[in-house]
Structure formats: C-alpha cells, structure tokens
Amino acid sequence: MTEKQEKILQAALQLFAKEGFHATSTSKVAKLAGVSEGLIFRHFGNKEGLLHAILAEGENKLRNLFVDIVMESEPKQVIRKAIEMPSRIDVSDYDFWKLQFKLKWELEINSDKKMEPLKMALTNAFIKLNYESPELEAQLLILFIDGIGSAVLKGSSLNPKEMIQFLLTKYEL
Amino acid sequence: MTEKQEKILQAALQLFAKEGFHATSTSKVAKLAGVSEGLIFRHFGNKEGLLHAILAEGENKLRNLFVDIVMESEPKQVIRKAIEMPSRIDVSDYDFWKLQFKLKWELEINSDKKMEPLKMALTNAFIKLNYESPELEAQLLILFIDGIGSAVLKGSSLNPKEMIQFLLTKYEL
DNA sequence: ATTAAAAGTGAGTAATCGCTTACAAAGATA
C-alpha cells in the first residue's frame, strides 16, 4: 500500500461519506488526495473498485466491534455490550460508519448478513435468560442499536448516552 | 396541474426512489414520462425544483398517517396505532416513502421536525399511563417505528407483522 | 550499473450532465 494509495482511500472515504457516492466525482477525489486522476484507475480499476477497496478495508472495524460481544459468555454482558455498541464507535471512524449507512440506501446493500453474528449472540443470550421469544428479542434489540447509531451519525436531536442508559435499565442491567 | 406535469412527477418519483436523486438524470425522467426534457425545466425550474414538487405533494401522506394517532385520546390506543403505523402504509406509496428514507441520507434532511407531532402524542400517552420516563419512551418507540419502516422498504429479512405483534404484547396491548 | 516492473502524470477521449433558447402548437379571452 503506497502512500498515495492511502491518500486516495482517505480522500474518497471522506467525500463519499459527506456527499455520497454518486455525487462525488473521481476528479474531486484526486484533487483532495493531491494526486493525478489517472492514478485512481491505475490502482482501483474504476470508481466502484475504489468504493470496494474502502469497504474491504473497513470490514475489520465491524468485526472488531462484534468480537468483544460474541466472545462474551455471560448472557447479561452480551446484551449490555450490544446496547453500548453505538457509544463505542470512535469519532475518527465516523466517516466510515456514515458511509456504511449511506450505502444501505444509495446502493441497495443489504446489511442483514453482516449483522448475523450479532443476532446469533443475542439470540443465545436471550435463550439462556429464558426469554419467551429470544429471536424476536434479538431482532428488536438490533433494530434499536441500528436506530441509535443512525441517529448519532445523522446528528439527530436524540441524546444517545441517555437513550443507552434508558435501555440498560429496561433490560435490568 | 397538466397531464404531462403529473407524468413527470410520477416518473421522477419512481426513478428517484429506485436509483436516488443524484443518480437520476433529467433526461431519464423525461424519457420515462414521455415528454421533452425542456418541459421539466419549464414547469419546475430546475432538478431540485422537481424534487421539492414531489416532496410537497407528499407532505399530506405523512400528515394523514399522523392525524389518526394525534386525534386519539385513549393513551393505549395512541401507542397501539403508533406501533401499527408501518403496516398501514399503502403498497402504492412505497416509492414515496422509500424516497423519504433515501433523502435522509443522500441529502442530509433532518426528519426530527416531521416526527415532532408523533413524539408529542406518544409522550402524552406515556404520561397518562404513569411511565417513569415518558419522553424517552416516546423516542424509543419512534426509533422502533423508523426501524421497522426502514426494514420494510429495504426488503430486509425481518418480518414486520411478527415484529409488530411482538411489540404490542411487550406494551401489553 | 542495468533492467524490468511498478507508480505516477497530464492531456486527452466520447458521453452525458443540467439547463437555455428559439420556435411551434394549443387554449383562453375579447
């Protein structure tokens, strides 16, 4: 990975997250990265290739968020860590997560698969705690986590910390 | 409102909802509407004007969804109707609602204001039912409604009817 | 030092973008 390659990825992430994929031209990316436009196509083939390179690089970030939850054996801790997920995302990663949420709508990328490990962990946790509908409980919780994350990244008026605390008491944690 | 004007609005809504605003060209809209491209600019000024015309026409749809809830005086019925909102959206209006969700990310349109009446109605309902944190309860429920709606429009694997039923039992309705 | 591959540039491409304009057809008013 060359220095200029990283510059391109960084610039593209920033612009895609702020303006969207279609609204960002390769010439803008090149200009922000301080690079000739041709270099983008040399390294990434085309504009979509650039996007996929960003997404591939960020896969670890999702995995890293999940691993701490999935490894946890204590069911109450699993639920607790899941609820606290949105507050654990680093400010320096905001662009990446914003891009993820944006792409779910701009290109119709289904995020169900990515959430599967989290859903499994939560389902098992609810089973251990003898909830009546563990799978639905898991899906509901994921719905909330997704909603809070979305609110944070969109700069909604919702207070995330307050909402997270509220949810923790709801689940008696 | 001319016949061709409506054709334009209909075609634009369809394309904006499917491909997104930036990814849809005015020439595509004109072609689908069976109209010369210039007519779009005659009637709506520019591409953004076309978007705003669609949004303005659809404002009533949001209002109509809310009025039934806000008019309700029985607090349990308020919550019930709010939870059932996602199942009350007509299939023929899918494009419009999909566009709404898309625009929240593509252009950064804040939907907090639009949800305000719903939030007020829900907060009052929770107050009447002596919930400890009525405002947070309202926000949480809105988070859920938004999530369900989003899942339906994106064609997620989540089963909306099942989830709605599940929530109704959770709120003892 | 030689050489081959990789990295990088800058000028260019055809196609498409949002939009304008000159003009014709259709309606409405008198």
Add this chain to the structure above:
DNA sequence: TATCTTTGTAAGCGATTACTCACTTTTAAT
C-alpha cells in the same frame, strides 16, 4: 376572428463525467 398566454418541442449549449493512453519517474532485484 384576432390576440395573448400557456404549454410543449427540438436542438444545442458549456461544463463535467468516468475513464484511457502515451509517457516519465521511482523502486527494487540482479
């Protein structure tokens, strides 16, 4: 019927789009 306004078209505008290509520079291995 004559006139004025609205509705509609077709061609074309400059700018920008994603992308290519001929070329130079840098890197790295022999």
